[in-house]
Amino acid sequence: MAEEELVLREVRDRVGIITLNNPKKLNSLSEALVGGVIGALDEFRAGRVPVVVMRAPAGQKVWSAGHDVKELPRKNRDPLGYFDSLENLLRAVEEYPGPVIAMVHGSVWGGACDLIMTCDMVIADETAAFAMTPAKLGVPYNASGILHFMNRLPINIAKEMFFTAELMPAERAHRVGIVNHLVGSDQLEEFTFKLAKVITTRSALSIEVIKEQFRIFSKAYPLSPSVFERIQGLRRRVYDSHDYEEAISAFLEKRQPVFKGE
Numbered sequence: 001m002a003e004e005e006l007v008l009r010e011v012r013d014r015v016g017i018i019t020l021n022n023p024k025k026l027n028s029l030s031e032a033l034v035g036g037v038i039g040a041l042d043e044f045r046a047g048r049v050p051v052v053v054m055r056a057p058a059g060q061k062v063w064s065a066g067h068d069v070k071e072l073p074r075k076n077r078d079p080l081g082y083f084d085s086l087e088n089l090l091r092a093v094e095e096y097p098g099p100v101i102a103m104v105h106g107s108v109w110g111g112a113c114d115l116i117m118t119c120d121m122v123i124a125d126e127t128a129a130f131a132m133t134p135a136k137l138g139v140p141y142n143a144s145g146i147l148h149f150m151n152r153l154p155i156n157i158a159k160e161m162f163f164t165a166e167l168m169p170a171e172r173a174h175r176v177g178i179v180n181h182l183v184g185s186d187q188l189e190e191f192t193f194k195l196a197k198v199i200t201t202r203s204a205l206s207i208e209v210i211k212e213q214f215r216i217f218s219k220a221y222p223l224s225p226s227v228f229e230r231i232q233g234l235r236r237r238v239y240d241s242h243d244y245e246e247a248i249s250a251f252l253e254k255r256q257p258v259f260k261g262e
Helices: 031-046 085-095 111-118 143-152 155-164 170-176 188-200 204-218 225-239 242-253
Strands: 007-012 015-020 051-055 062-064 100-104 107-109 121-124 129-131
Touching (some): 062 111, 085 143, 100 188, 107 111, 121 170
Parallel strands (some): 015 051
């Protein structure tokens, strides 16, 4: 499927709408789909669109299945390096000059959960659920991704999401702060676009500068070079391991992985 078909884009009443449009593959964040989203953000930015809503097609049970596992390297290479397509997308959302609002109907998995955390606001209905799944795939999640969760959640809740890889239902996600507003599925679109419309009436320049300050301050965690190198060394132990290769093989073979802790 062509990149432009994987992602639908439109502008409605000064609100940009990005629709992840590959339900046959559960809107997995393939390089092609991600490229379409980034292209839409670039187009909206050039057109000075003040607010963006990111969504899946109406009625889908899965908002996104996360990073396309088939595109992860098998071994001996960082699966989430700086230039990975998902990392490029997360930075594009962070750096978009206006608010990016995730409108969520259905479940959100893995890297898509990180995308949700990177969006400025999340509006969801009762079908929404959120799971952070790197421990199921033996993936050593990267420092910036960990920070997205630490900035949004109490650290014990973030740890639970990463350590269990279980789905968190909508009501609890609202209670702990993943979701800004939890509304009925019959109200989801109306509520989200009403909120977005309010933002379009405010000063876009003011919001752009405030958002950039939030971005800068949220990353103000100084690390010495030796600590950064240790983090990279620890992550390398995982993506060079048997467990990482076993998890990818198990996913492709549609079976449960057998982890050995090595």
